[in-house]
Amino acid sequence: MNQVEVAFSPTIFNHYDIDNKIVVVADILRATSVICTMFKNGVTEIIPVRNIEEARAYKEKGYLVVAERNGQKLDFADFGNSPFYFTPETIGGKIVVYSTTNGTNAITMGKDANQVIIGSFLNISSVINYLVDKSHDVLIMCAGWKGKFSLEDALFAGALSKALISTNKFSTICDSANASMDLWNLAKDDLANYLEKVAQRHRLKKMGLDDVIGYCFTPDVTDVLPVLVGDRLKAISPK
Numbered sequence: 425m426n427q428v429e430v431a432f433s434p435t436i437f438n439h440y441d442i443d444n445k446i447v448v449v450a451d452i453l454r455a456t457s458v459i460c461t462m463f464k465n466g467v468t469e470i471i472p473v474r475n476i477e478e479a480r481a482y483k484e485k486g487y488l489v490v491a492e493r494n495g496q497k498l499d500f501a502d503f504g505n506s507p508f509y510f511t512p513e514t515i516g517g518k519i520v521v522y523s524t525t526n527g528t529n530a531i532t533m534g535k536d537a538n539q540v541i542i543g544s545f546l547n548i549s550s551v552i553n554y555l556v557d558k559s560h561d562v563l564i565m566c567a568g569w570k571g572k573f574s575l576e577d578a579l580f581a582g583a584l585s586k587a588l589i590s591t592n593k594f595s596t597i598c599d600s601a602n603a604s605m606d607l608w609n610l611a612k613d614d615l616a617n618y619l620e621k622v623a624q625r626h627r628l629k630k631m632g633l634d635d636v637i638g639y640c641f642t643p644d645v646t647d648v649l650p651v652l653v654g655d656r657l658k659a660i661s662p663k
């Protein structure tokens with residue numbers, strides 16, 4: 425039986441053994457939801473970069489750059505971080521360079537694992553099917569917020585852990601995975617109400633950027649499965 429574990433923040437990621445594991449990065453508000461939306465709408469590759477200077481250098485070379493810090497688009501970037509910017513018209517057939525406050529940092533941290541994949545509610549069934557098929561131990565890495573715990577990522581970790589364990593192909597002896605499933609069980613029947621507790625929702629609301637909440641918690645909007653290949657994210661076609 426394969427194991428599922430959860431790291432609640434990148435700050436503690438180094439304490440997990442990722443040898444031969446698949447790392448699922450989750451940044452529900454908003455990076456991994458944005459990545460799934462970009463692939464759904466035809467982006468060919470995404471280059472995740474950690475720092476602003478790297479993103480700026482790509483822009484100077486002529487790349488399309490999506491970059492924000494603290495929710496706000498960087499001045500040199502083409503787009504900020506709302507999934508609603510990414511339509512077939514804006515990103516179809518293009519390579520995008522992507523840098524965000526929390527999500528792209530988490531993605532690059534997992535690069536020594538067997539594989540890094542991108543998870544969100546938008547592609548959760550694709551993630552489940554892929555992990556069941558691959559039969560590796562799994563670490564769900566919550567991107568959190570500036571190194572801290574984020575409720576929305578923990579809820580996703582709980583939903584995914586629960587679904588994997590219900591296949592009888594995974595089990596867990598990880599306290600964080602058990603805690604995330606308890607949280608998900610508490611929230612799932614009245615999710616809209618529970619999401620009032622999510623701090624990132626309120627941070628986004630202050631900036632007028634909280635129109636994404638309903639969308640980012642909608643399951644299975646797409647069947648894309650973004651995977652890190654070298655330094656780029658590419659989409660695996662579903663079976």
Ligand SMILES: O=C(O)[C@H](CS(=O)(=O)O)OP(=O)(O)O
Binds near residue numbers: 494496
């Ligand atoms: O753009 C976002 O939603 C956040 C920015 S912040 O957490 O509000 O500073 O970045 P992400 O990397 O998508 O969590």
